[in-house]
Amino acid sequence: MNNKFIINNTLRFVFLIGLQLLLLNELPFGRVYIMIYPLFILLLPVFTPRIAVLLLAFFTGIIVDVFSNGGGLHTASLLLIGYLRTFILDTFQPKSGWDKLDEPTLSQQGINWYFFYILILFSIHHLVYFFLELFSISNFVTTFFKTIFSLISSLSLVWLISLFFARKTKL
Amino acid sequence: MRSIYYLLSRFYVLILFVVLEFFALSLIFKSHKYQEVKFLNTTNGMAGTVVGYVNGFNTFIHLGTNNKALVEENALLKKQIQFQNQYPSDSNLPRNSDLYTFDYVVAKIENNSINKNINYITINKGSKDGLQKGFGVISSNGVVGIITNVSENFALVMSVISVKSLVGVRHKNSNALGNLRWNGSDPNTLQIDGFSKTIPVKKNDTIVTAGFSSIFPPNVLVATVKDVKPDEGSSFYDINVHLTNNISSLSYVYVVKNNKKNELDSLQRLINNE
Numbered sequence: 001m002n003n004k005f006i007i008n009n010t011l012r013f014v015f016l017i018g019l020q021l022l023l024l025n026e027l028p029f030g031r032v033y034i035m036i037y038p039l040f041i042l043l044l045p046v047f048t049p050r051i052a053v054l055l056l057a058f059f060t061g062i063i064v065d066v067f068s069n070g071g072g073l074h075t076a077s078l079l080l081i082g083y084l085r086t087f088i089l090d091t092f093q094p095k096s097g098w099d100k101l102d103e104p105t106l107s108q109q110g111i112n113w114y115f116f117y118i119l120i121l122f123s124i125h126h127l128v129y130f131f132l133e134l135f136s137i138s139n140f141v142t143t144f145f146k147t148i149f150s151l152i153s154s155l156s157l158v159w160l161i162s163l164f165f166a167r168k169t170k171l
Numbered sequence: 172m173r174s175i176y177y178l179l180s181r182f183y184v185l186i187l188f189v190v191l192e193f194f195a196l197s198l199i200f201k202s203h204k205y206q207e208v209k210f211l212n213t214t215n216g217m218a219g220t221v222v223g224y225v226n227g228f229n230t231f232i233h234l235g236t237n238n239k240a241l242v243e244e245n246a247l248l249k250k251q252i253q254f255q256n257q258y259p260s261d262s263n264l265p266r267n268s269d270l271y272t273f274d275y276v277v278a279k280i281e282n283n284s285i286n287k288n289i290n291y292i293t294i295n296k297g298s299k300d301g302l303q304k305g306f307g308v309i310s311s312n313g314v315v316g317i318i319t320n321v322s323e324n325f326a327l328v329m330s331v332i333s334v335k336s337l338v339g340v341r342h343k344n345s346n347a348l349g350n351l352r353w354n355g356s357d358p359n360t361l362q363i364d365g366f367s368k369t370i371p372v373k374k375n376d377t378i379v380t381a382g383f384s385s386i387f388p389p390n391v392l393v394a395t396v397k398d399v400k401p402d403e404g405s406s407f408y409d410i411n412v413h414l415t416n417n418i419s420s421l422s423y424v425y426v427v428k429n430n431k432k433n434e435l436d437s438l439q440r441l442i443n444n445e
Contacts, residue, residue, distance in 0.1 A: 028419040030358025033286040065211035069291040072198030
């Protein structure tokens with residue numbers, strides 16, 4: 001069972017980081033910056049040790065930073081949601097509590113739960129990323145709109161990917 | 172001692188989080204302070220190579236457009252040579268490369284983005300080819316950016332589509348001086364400030380580099396005016412411009428090496444210190 005988790009998450013890591021670095025970073029649409037790599041951290045099994053979540057977030061962030069000239073921006077914002085993930089999971093746990101093998105995925109937790117889960121954490125991630133990037137509030141309105149547009153695009157793509165894989169596992 | 176141990180065992184996750192986050196934030200602040208991406212960037216050997224390999228595909232897609240730009244530039248240069256041959260310059264002048272202020276180094280773009288607030292371009296020439304921080308980068312039909320990081324084999328260019336970029340420009344018809352900036356919203360539209368309302372600025376007017384800094388040679392194409400409206404509160408125009416080159420589709424660029432940069436800079440430092 002444990003092996004299955006490791007293989008699944010490794011494949012998910014390769015897929016998401018690959019898509020981010022090879023395609024999404026190079027898109028010629030300047031008004032939005034689509035980021036989907038945080039999904040890897042969000043979908044880790046519920047009972048992944050918190051230390052492991054933080055270290056994985058750190059290394060994922062470093063890799064994305066190195067390949068997209070982020071200089072620490074991705075690491076800082078990903079670490080934050082890696083840390084906050086536990087509290088969100090605790091707050092929104094099912095009535096019977098989390099089961100040992102639960103994963104916070106679309107196919108296991110249902111559409112409503114999954115939608116709010118990714119909405120909350122992706123919003124935090126995108127806000128922190130764009131405001132750290134600027135490190136001033138001089139362009140507040142522009143940055144705010146860029147955050148909103150990017151968030152909508154990222155969430156749409158995350159939703160598509162999740163639907164695609166959710167259906168596949170059920171079949 | 173025991174209480175410390177207790178604290179550690181209880182809050183180790185928070186402590187680890189704070190330590191790692193502090194590390195990441197310190198990297199960001201260093202980048203902001205010196206206007207360069209200090210550590211986590213594509214100029215280190217492996218990342219640069221991988222990224223360059225990936226970009227091969229991008230180069231291939233834009234082959235047609237880049238070819239056309241080169242042919243046009245060739246035609247322009249041919250015209251200029253013709254003009255020079257008609258009026259041969261004094262042949263006694265020493266043809267020493269020291270005489271020419273600007274040298275150009277061709278570099279290939281390895282990585283390019285336009286979707287961030289501060290956009291960097293990785294190029295495949297570095298300190299080995301004599302590149303330094305602060306050199307300007309142009310393409311065959313416009314300004315691209317300024318080098319902020321140099322490693323042995325790669326350099327990082329902050330493109331003009333960055334909220335921290337600032338390039339001195341000139342209105343070609345009236346010689347008025349201004350600054351090219353970007354407000355961070357639309358990467359196809361940049362802004363120019365500093366043109367006084369007393370000069371006539373019209374749509375489609377040409378903007379070129381001012382050439383007063385040691386970074387860019389004078390009269391390099393920058394942009395064409397998209398729309399002009401007078402700023403109510405000041406004596407300047409609000410001007411939106413289109414860049415003359417499409418930065419996202421570039422494959423090759425020229426790095427401008429100013430042979431007299433050190434001399435100019437030390438002179439200017441002298442003035443600033445007084």
